[in-house]
Amino acid sequence: MEILLFGIINSVTLSLTALGFTLVYSISRLPNFAHGALYVTCGYIVWLCVNTLGWNYAVGIAVGIAATAILGALMYRFVLLRIRGMEISEIIATYALGLAVIEALRWGGLRGSTFTLPSFLAGSVEIGGFAVGNQRLFVLGFGVFVFAALGLFVKFTKTGLALKAIAQDERAAMMLGIDSDRIALFSFALGSGLSAFAAVLILPLGNIVVETGYNVLIYSIAVSIIGGLGSWGGAIVASFLIGFAQILTEVFLSTQYQMVISLLAIIVTLLLKPSGIFGKQKELADRV
Amino acid sequence: MGKGVGKSSGIVLVLALCLGLLPGAATSAERPIVIGAPLATAFLYGWDAERGIRLAVEEINAAGGVNVGGKKRPFAVEVIDTRDLEPGVPVSEALLAVEKLILEKKADFIVGGPVRSEAALAAMDLLGKYKKVSILTTGVLTPAYHKKVEGNYDKYKYCFRITSHVGVMANEFITYLGEVKKGHGFNKVYIMVQDVEHARKGGEFMKKMLSEKGWEVADMKVYPTGTTDFSVGLRDVAQKKADVLFLWMDMPESSILLKQWSTMKLKSLPVGFVNAAEQPGFWKATGGKGEYLIVNLVNGGNAPAKITPWTMQFVKAYQKRWGLEPEGYGTSSSYMAVYTLKEAIEKAGTIESGAVVTALEGVNLMGVYGKIGFDRKSHQVIPSLDPAQGAVTSIVQWQKGKRVQVFPPKTAEGKTLLPPWMK
Numbered sequence: 001m002e003i004l005l006f007g008i009i010n011s012v013t014l015s016l017t018a019l020g021f022t023l024v025y026s027i028s029r030l031p032n033f034a035h036g037a038l039y040v041t042c043g044y045i046v047w048l049c050v051n052t053l054g055w056n057y058a059v060g061i062a063v064g065i066a067a068t069a070i071l072g073a074l075m076y077r078f079v080l081l082r083i084r085g086m087e088i089s090e091i092i093a094t095y096a097l098g099l100a101v102i103e104a105l106r107w108g109g110l111r112g113s114t115f116t117l118p119s120f121l122a123g124s125v126e127i128g129g130f131a132v133g134n135q136r137l138f139v140l141g142f143g144v145f146v147f148a149a150l151g152l153f154v155k156f157t158k159t160g161l162a163l164k165a166i167a168q169d170e171r172a173a174m175m176l177g178i179d180s181d182r183i184a185l186f187s188f189a190l191g192s193g194l195s196a197f198a199a200v201l202i203l204p205l206g207n208i209v210v211e212t213g214y215n216v217l218i219y220s221i222a223v224s225i226i227g228g229l230g231s232w233g234g235a236i237v238a239s240f241l242i243g244f245a246q247i248l249t250e251v252f253l254s255t256q257y258q259m260v261i262s263l264l265a266i267i268v269t270l271l272l273k274p275s276g277i278f279g280k281q282k283e284l285a286d287r288v
Numbered sequence: 289m290g291k292g293v294g295k296s297s298g299i300v301l302v303l304a305l306c307l308g309l310l311p312g313a314a315t316s317a318e319r320p321i322v323i324g325a326p327l328a329t330a331f332l333y334g335w336d337a338e339r340g341i342r343l344a345v346e347e348i349n350a351a352g353g354v355n356v357g358g359k360k361r362p363f364a365v366e367v368i369d370t371r372d373l374e375p376g377v378p379v380s381e382a383l384l385a386v387e388k389l390i391l392e393k394k395a396d397f398i399v400g401g402p403v404r405s406e407a408a409l410a411a412m413d414l415l416g417k418y419k420k421v422s423i424l425t426t427g428v429l430t431p432a433y434h435k436k437v438e439g440n441y442d443k444y445k446y447c448f449r450i451t452s453h454v455g456v457m458a459n460e461f462i463t464y465l466g467e468v469k470k471g472h473g474f475n476k477v478y479i480m481v482q483d484v485e486h487a488r489k490g491g492e493f494m495k496k497m498l499s500e501k502g503w504e505v506a507d508m509k510v511y512p513t514g515t516t517d518f519s520v521g522l523r524d525v526a527q528k529k530a531d532v533l534f535l536w537m538d539m540p541e542s543s544i545l546l547k548q549w550s551t552m553k554l555k556s557l558p559v560g561f562v563n564a565a566e567q568p569g570f571w572k573a574t575g576g577k578g579e580y581l582i583v584n585l586v587n588g589g590n591a592p593a594k595i596t597p598w599t600m601q602f603v604k605a606y607q608k609r610w611g612l613e614p615e616g617y618g619t620s621s622s623y624m625a626v627y628t629l630k631e632a633i634e635k636a637g638t639i640e641s642g643a644v645v646t647a648l649e650g651v652n653l654m655g656v657y658g659k660i661g662f663d664r665k666s667h668q669v670i671p672s673l674d675p676a677q678g679a680v681t682s683i684v685q686w687q688k689g690k691r692v693q694v695f696p697p698k699t700a701e702g703k704t705l706l707p708p709w710m711k
């Protein structure tokens with residue numbers, strides 16, 4: 001019961017943090033290494049709105065998510081659009097942007113461990129003899145809601161279908177009149193918004209520190225590689241694999257190996273199935 | 289003609305004054321004594337140390353400066369960010385910062401860091417090479433630092449440490465927990481530490497010592513830096529019915545652990561070295577969920593307490609200058625290091641390194657956290673549980689939004705309280 005309960009919570013939290021990264025890659029084939037920085041940025045914007053400007057928490061959250069989505073779109077429009085298709089340049093540029101954002105946050109005053117966001121739900125409930133914080137259950141419930149909402153958006157809206165079309169075959173989608181750059185811009189904004197959404201849900205559990213940006217990026221990459229780069233379903237399955245592996249490691253081995261297990265999972269996946277569980281890249285045998 | 293000469297002379301005179309060419313201009317202010325401070329300024333142990341150093345320098349300069357062989361000279365501070373607490377930043381960055389302070393900024397003395405143990409240990413060779421007297425004030429909890437001085441005195445005699453180390457802190461915890469054991473009948477402890485060198489060593493030492501003192505150590509868990517969920521571990525603490533939850537962590541995420549501890553109403557008193565809980569802002573950051581946590585601030589004066597007459601004077605001055613109470617480990621020790629250096633320079637009558645080393649070895653100063661004096665062989669500040677005998681620690685408990693000193697007994701201002709769900 002303990003493993004099941006905390007495994008699910010851990011897995012959904014991982015899925016939420018990785019969803020934005022996977023979405024951006026699946027649509028625009030851009031690995032957004034600034035993903036973690038955007039996550040922290042949103043948390044700090046909300047904190048500033050609530051604590052410095054004295055705004056309502058809900059307004060602060062809306063501003064934080066919108067500002068992060070706009071920041072992501074601006075990054076695409078003014079930097080990444082020019083180098084799209086040059087894979088190494090994309091990685092270097094997004095990583096550099098992420099570092100710049102993180103350093104800017106630090107320079108802007110995000111130092112120390114006293115920056116926190118209030119929980120949506122206080123207290124805890126007992127499930128099967130285990131006390132679970134209400135905020136964690138809220139993350140679980142809202143995480144499932146976000147996956148469902150995103151699934152419906154992609155399946156039943158014109159923009160969503162355009163996103164799907166670009167993800168499946170960019171050239172064919174362009175022949176059908178879909179503006180690839182506009183959709184990529186939108187995907188970058190949506191991906192950044194999703195990382196912001198994850199931040200406002202998860203950060204109230206702890207505190208806002210710039211180092212979180214690196215952890216979020218590492219786990220997002222781990223989830224994406226194991227699931228198969230660009231595969232949304234793969235990302236969710238990989239989150240559950242890593243999430244449960246971490247809890248099993250903690251229960252049966254030792255907590256200190258949690259990060260090692262995640263990184264080991266990447267290596268094992270790359271050895272056994274280089275394109276990830278649901279990856280569509282050609283296997284080595286097909287490439288040579 | 290005469291008018292023209294007068295005008296030209298006036299211009300030359302003004303220029304000469306501006307350029308400091310006249311004898312009067314050159315001697316009106318003595319050259320400052322430059323304190324180089326290599327610190328990780330983006331982190332608590334860096335920025336609070338910088339504030340402590342600057343406060344002491346401002347006070348000393350306002351009082352006329354340092355008397356060096358009959359001449360009053362002011363202090364000047366040069367700070368360089370070592371970034372040595374940031375993940376992935378190599379030790380060489382901190383070494384570059386120290387060398388830059390010495391060669392480029394012409395630092396006469398080094399006060400503060402480097403903050404990370406590995407960086408500080410590596411910097412000792414540089415300090416020996418350039419014969420620069422250094423007083424370590426923050427971070428660096430490894431006993432290897434003063435043992436290295438003791439092991440090769442001639443090479444490392446320029447290195448002093450005015451703050452505590454793991455060995456002393458662990459013994460303080462053992463003594464404090466002995467009191468808690470006696471007072472509340474506790475017998476079982478569960479240890480949780482972060483996966484970093486000083487925390488692992490501290491945890492192992494505590495495990496060994498507590499077992500020797502008759503405690504039952506239920507388990508010891510090591511958490512990777514950045515862990516954001518401690519549910520499974522805390523559940524284990526509850527199942528094993530530990531009376532005390534001993535923590536040794538410097539990652540900010542440790543505040544999540546305390547929030548979860550409070551939410552789960554765990555019947556284990558949290559005690560330890562918890563970086564996130566040192567700052568005055570911790571209370572607000574956790575919404576009061578850190579109440580009852582007992583935390584070691586390493587040196588007295590890092591929270592308000594009446595340890596010596598100077599302690600509250602320092603606390604008030606810090607509040608006035610920086611707008612908040614002393615923030616945590618590194619604050620009072622950095623402040624005291626500057627005053628200790630002043631004392632040694634005045635005693636030596638020169639800023640020459642060899643003479644200052646000898647003077648520092650003989651320092652006997654009643655400071656913010658007790659009597660400041662160094663062991664002559666290892667240059668480690670002499671610790672004590674009595675401020676009249678040596679440098680004392682500050683173990684505080686969060687009670688109603690305040691950090692109340694509960695240990696050592698001679699400086700305690702309150703008793704250890706248990707959360708209502710443990711009564």
